[in-house]
Amino acid sequence: MEHFNMYIPTRAIFGVGELNNLHKQAMPGKRALVVISNGRSTRVNGYLDRLEEQLKLTGISYAVFDKVEANPLVGTVMAGGRTARENGCDMIVALGGGSVIDAAKAIAVVSTNDGDYWDYISGGTGKGRAVECRPLPVVAIPTTAGTGSETDSACVVTNDRTHEKTGFGHPSLYPVLAVIDPELMTTVPAAFTAYQGFDALFHSIEGYVSNRANPMSDMYAQTAIEHIARYLPMAVNDGNDLEARSHVAWGSYLSGVVMCVGGVTSQHSLEHAMSAYHQELPHGAGLVMISRAYFSHMIEVHACDERFVRMARAMGMADAAKPGDFIKALGKLQDTCGVADLKMSDYGISMEEAAAFACNARETMGRLFQLDRVQISEEDCIQIYRKSYK
Numbered sequence: 001m002e003h004f005n006m007y008i009p010t011r012a013i014f015g016v017g018e019l020n021n022l023h024k025q026a027m028p029g030k031r032a033l034v035v036i037s038n039g040r041s042t043r044v045n046g047y048l049d050r051l052e053e054q055l056k057l058t059g060i061s062y063a064v065f066d067k068v069e070a071n072p073l074v075g076t077v078m079a080g081g082r083t084a085r086e087n088g089c090d091m092i093v094a095l096g097g098g099s100v101i102d103a104a105k106a107i108a109v110v111s112t113n114d115g116d117y118w119d120y121i122s123g124g125t126g127k128g129r130a131v132e133c134r135p136l137p138v139v140a141i142p143t144t145a146g147t148g149s150e151t152d153s154a155c156v157v158t159n160d161r162t163h164e165k166t167g168f169g170h171p172s173l174y175p176v177l178a179v180i181d182p183e184l185m186t187t188v189p190a191a192f193t194a195y196q197g198f199d200a201l202f203h204s205i206e207g208y209v210s211n212r213a214n215p216m217s218d219m220y221a222q223t224a225i226e227h228i229a230r231y232l233p234m235a236v237n238d239g240n241d242l243e244a245r246s247h248v249a250w251g252s253y254l255s256g257v258v259m260c261v262g263g264v265t266s267q268h269s270l271e272h273a274m275s276a277y278h279q280e281l282p283h284g285a286g287l288v289m290i291s292r293a294y295f296s297h298m299i300e301v302h303a304c305d306e307r308f309v310r311m312a313r314a315m316g317m318a319d320a321a322k323p324g325d326f327i328k329a330l331g332k333l334q335d336t337c338g339v340a341d342l343k344m345s346d347y348g349i350s351m352e353e354a355a356a357f358a359c360n361a362r363e364t365m366g367r368l369f370q371l372d373r374v375q376i377s378e379e380d381c382i383q384i385y386r387k388s389y390k
């Protein structure tokens with residue numbers, strides 16, 4: 001039996017309508033900074049009202065920080081930290097998608113620690129400063145199913161001055177409580193449901209083919225791959241299908257566990273380089289764009305033949321017999337979910353950027369390359385971008 005190391009201290013409450021039971025949970029503070037996105041959806045859909053009602057029932061006062069953009073920026077994190085300090089907040093409640101939960105974790109760090117958030121980053125131009133004071137406790141309420149940020153201790157923030165998009169992790173950043181209520185996900189548009197669902201799927205796929213895979217991460221990854229592959233097309237097709245939403249949300253949660261007990265591979269570094277330069281590119285869409293070329297490369301170098309066959313089977317191809325069948329299953333799923341023809345050019349990306357992306361991916365998030373079973377070179381990375389370009 002192989003080794004593994006598992007520590008996930010988050011209390012997870014899962015199920016349709018569970019937001020209404022938030023007031024029954026022990027909360028980690030008395031005054032919350034409620035972090036939401038800079039869009040209108042959290043208010044328009046009534047989610048903020050419902051959260052406020054729950055906080056009032058528990059006697060928690062709060063201030064609202066509504067400035068988080070997709071692919072959150074360092075400046076936003078610093079502004080959130082100032083708002084938390086000015087309002088004397090002793091906890092954070094994140095209500096939103098992965099960007100909101102990630103930004104909330106980063107805000108939790110700078111609310112109690114001095115200096116700039118980027119000082120605490122260890123890759124690229126970060127200074128690798130140690131977190132000295134305990135970050136504020138975070139309660140995570142995801143309104144999307146994709147990042148798994150409600151489960152893990154990491155957050156991804158973009159430095160727009162240096163075009164670096166990278167992760168930061170700390171054991172104290174596991175949310176103390178996660179309320180995963182699929183009802184909050186019914187308003188996500190079809191395209192974003194697909195992007196986010198594929199992000200979750202890739203956390204498990206990459207975890208399954210990484211050299212950190214172990215019996216525990218495999219168990220979560222296999223189940224997540226099966227459920228996401230089966231139910232994501234239904235959730236994309238009918239956003240109000242609560243059964244499908246629930247299975248995808250569960251798969252996303254499980255994929256978050258895979259990241260905690262295993263790890264994602266360099267495909268995530270390659271994508272972060274793209275969205276670091278192109279703020280409007282959704283993370284999941286970027287992953288979809290490069291995925292077939294990336295995994296075709298891993299299959300060509302025989303990274304783990306048998307694992308690709310098993311994943312193809314988990315994705316519904318019962319008679320899969322060779323690693324290449326995984327690419328067929330992946331392509332079919334992308335086709336069914338309407339994302340097979342996503343184009344980099346639609347997001348203003350040009351073919352000439354491939355070399356800069358490859359360099360950025362390795363400099364900013366080089367540590368994920370160490371999780372690949374077969375090392376890929378800078379030239380391989382450039383070829384993956386070129387083959388993916390449309």
Ligand SMILES: [Zn+2]
Nearest residue numbers: 147199268283
């Ligand atoms: Zn991801």
